[in-house]
Amino acid sequence: MRLAAILLITTLPVAALPTATHAAGEIWVTNEKDDTISVIDVETRQVVRTIETGERPRGITFNSDGSRLYICASDSDAVQVMDPATGEILHDLPSGDDPEQFVLAPDDRHLWIANEDDAVTTVVDVETRKVVAQINVGIEPEGMAVSPDGKIVVTTSETTNMAHWIDTGKKEIFANTLVDSRPRHAEFTKTSNELWVSSEIGGTITVFDVATQAEKAKVRFEIAGVNADLLQPVGFKFTPDEKTVFVALGPANHVAVVNAETYEVEDYILVGRRVWHMAFSPDFTQLFTTNGVSGDVTVIDVASRQPLESIKVGRFPWGAATRF
Template sequence: MSHHSSSFPVITRNRSNSIPVGEGPRGIAINDDGSRVFVCNYISGNVSVIDTRNKKVIRTIAVERHPQSIALGHRGKRAYVTNYGSSSVSVIDTKTYEVGHVGVGRHPWAIVVSRDGKHVYVTVRQDKEWLAIIDTRTYAVSRVQGLPSPSISVDISPDNSRLYISSTNPPDGPYQDALTVISSKTFEVLDIIRTATYPSAVSVSPDGKKVYIVGLDAQKLTVLDTRSSITRHFDFVNCEGKIVFGEKNAYAVDQTGKEVVEVDTDTHEIVRRTPIPNACGPYDMVLGQHRRAYISDYQSDEIHIVDLA
């Protein structure tokens, strides 16, 4: 019967496709050439730097309490980290690994850098103002008032003109679950759009024509057409992290199924599911070169590598 075994390839490489990092890895970022992955370790209060070529952590950088989200700017020369437990954003020089801290307000959560690198936008969960703006030249902080509250996730249009901010409210609040569109120049509110329950992550498509909002509690995907302002809702998976865009389709982590799901960006249907071997609590992902996904696992304290090509 041995001749049948060839149709069942034995996959033995799974173990080496996980990289141990700090405790409670959550937010994750990758530089432009795919050579470095940066991971926020929420429990251990540090950031792991991974060399993707040899799949090793080459540096562990202490930040402040409960680092949640991370974004890279200035062609990867700076990393910005929200410290949920310290009311601060850590600024890391990715060459020297020097760290500075900027106070932004209580419970900073999500973060995005403008495409020109001049501003960093941070959602702040527990203050009267729900968005902090850091000037990256002076590190002065300004704040936007009058937004629905509290803010969760934020992303920016490719032309830097629009900010898309998701928020949730107590059931008796005026907006409950919404996406607020504001001008990044005047900070006036341009639109408020209802979303599915608990819009945990906002991702603008690379061409700026669509905004994807993950509704964590509803397991729905809301897709906004930025020109017509029409939204559509699609059944989705249990996902807290961002939608990530490949050359053609989009990807996300299904936390319950422990899979990477591929979403057709024309139909918004899930067209493929790829298991994440040995996953316990997959959280967020980035996409490297050759459609290689790096997925933070909050429970196993690892980064999983999954080839989606």
């Protein structure tokens, strides 16, 4: 059970904790070109708050009890720590240059940050606010994932086209695996012990067996009438049972629904323009996708796989996180 809880925390920030304080919950969306966060009330599907952040906010995640929000303010070269109740920035964490994405370890204490301009991964202790380690990785690190047991962190580097496997104890790389061009996002699964990595320009998701770091499968996409080079997978999310994956396809303006057991695409859902990332509603019945170019969020009904509604947010919405 402990493992299950950890996994949910890593793939879906603040997942399924019984101490939920908001009945319906909220979706927090970073607006890259507005330096703000739009807070969407899941029940009313309205933007209920707009909160200022540092420059170019992208990655966003809550800690496990939802009391703290971490924001990658890329152009401020900082990770900001916010009290989500007040919207007040409490302090900045030292993050290295140009933080883009990060992942919070299951211990709720170590934040692993990809420094896009610097080809390093920075580990910060959120309590002492000190940098614990910096690990050299490939050019333009971006995707960050932590294994359910917290023992492995993976950084993907966009120009080097690799997943770098880091031993979190030794804080050293123990394996490097090639993926297709421009890897953007990575997630571990628990039940199948897999690592999934999306490659934006390669147009694929590579699935690795975690035990051997060997490639296990490749997910490919195809939409009639859309040029193959526009099918660019970026963010993706697993349903809690890990049987289905929703994959944002960037400028193809669709979200793919992938069967995680057969690696086949089952459906494509039309959303707004240039879809980046997504977050589930707290009850996992709805999925909220950030659409960068159209500046809105599409709400998808998970059961019927139909888009329900678009919600206008700020300019270039990028990251999304669920507040329970």
